[in-house]
Amino acid sequence: xxxxxxxxxxxxxxxxxxxxxxxxxxxxxxxxxxxxxxxxxxxxxxxxxxxxxxxxxxxxxxxxxxxxxxxxxxxxxxxxxxxxxxxxxxxxxxxxxxxxxxxxxxxxxxxxxxxxxx
Amino acid sequence: xxxxxxxxxxxxxxxxxxxxxxxxxxxxxxxxxxxxxxxxxxxxxxxxxxxxxxxxxxxxxxxxxxxxxxxxxxxxxxxxxxxxxxxxxxxxxxxxxxxxxxxxxxxxxxxxxx
Numbered sequence: 001x002x003x004x005x006x007x008x009x010x011x012x013x014x015x016x017x018x019x020x021x022x023x024x025x026x027x028x029x030x031x032x033x034x035x036x037x038x039x040x041x042x043x044x045x046x047x048x049x050x051x052x053x054x055x056x057x058x059x060x061x062x063x064x065x066x067x068x069x070x071x072x073x074x075x076x077x078x079x080x081x082x083x084x085x086x087x088x089x090x091x092x093x094x095x096x097x098x099x100x101x102x103x104x105x106x107x108x109x110x111x112x113x114x115x116x117x118x
Numbered sequence: 119x120x121x122x123x124x125x126x127x128x129x130x131x132x133x134x135x136x137x138x139x140x141x142x143x144x145x146x147x148x149x150x151x152x153x154x155x156x157x158x159x160x161x162x163x164x165x166x167x168x169x170x171x172x173x174x175x176x177x178x179x180x181x182x183x184x185x186x187x188x189x190x191x192x193x194x195x196x197x198x199x200x201x202x203x204x205x206x207x208x209x210x211x212x213x214x215x216x217x218x219x220x221x222x223x224x225x226x227x228x229x230x231x232x
């Protein structure tokens with residue numbers, strides 16, 4: 001099956017710093033990638049839809065200047081948490097949709113990135 | 119708007135017992151997809167099943183089975199003869215046929231005790 005990787009898997013940073021998380025589709029091209037956030041013991045909440053070559057579409061309530069998304073190629077999307085604060089500590093998960101025949105496909109999820117802001 | 123409800127937040131069973139996870143969804147679309155995912159303690163989501171709204175046939179895969187009832191907007195998941203390795207959080211999700219966004223339920227945490 002299709003593989004999606006995320007890097008880093010774990011990150012601890014000081015409050016006020018920016019953190020970049022990468023999401024890569026390893027064996028397929030993805031015009032669309034999704035970024036989710038999951039707080040402890042809660043469900044996944046969609047943050048934004050990342051479209052290759054165009055601006056990301058953010059869900060209501062998600063600050064686009066806070067969570068910068070760049071989908072520069074068909075295999076890579078990045079999420080940058082700018083000026084991170086402790087309340088941004090969460091589990092960030094990306095998923096990717098295959099390039100071809102996507103209507104019948106499911107999303108492939110990355111392993112997630114745990115962010116802890118001190 | 120779409121909505122997925124998993125009324126059970128946590129279920130605890132003893133190994134070899136059966137466990138059924140409920141999922142009720144709301145959508146105005148006539149064509150849609152339903153999914154179940156498993157999230158073990160490691161955090162990575164594991165895809166279990168995708169069901170097309172046109173296909174109401176129940177499915178069995180090993181110890182897993184799914185009961186799709188369109189009339190009651192439910193897509194329940196049963197683990198037969200549960201094992202400790204089944205301990206995880208299970209999410210039901212809904213997706214429009216025309217779109218890519220997944221709407222997740224709140225998840226049900228299953229704890230299987232030896």
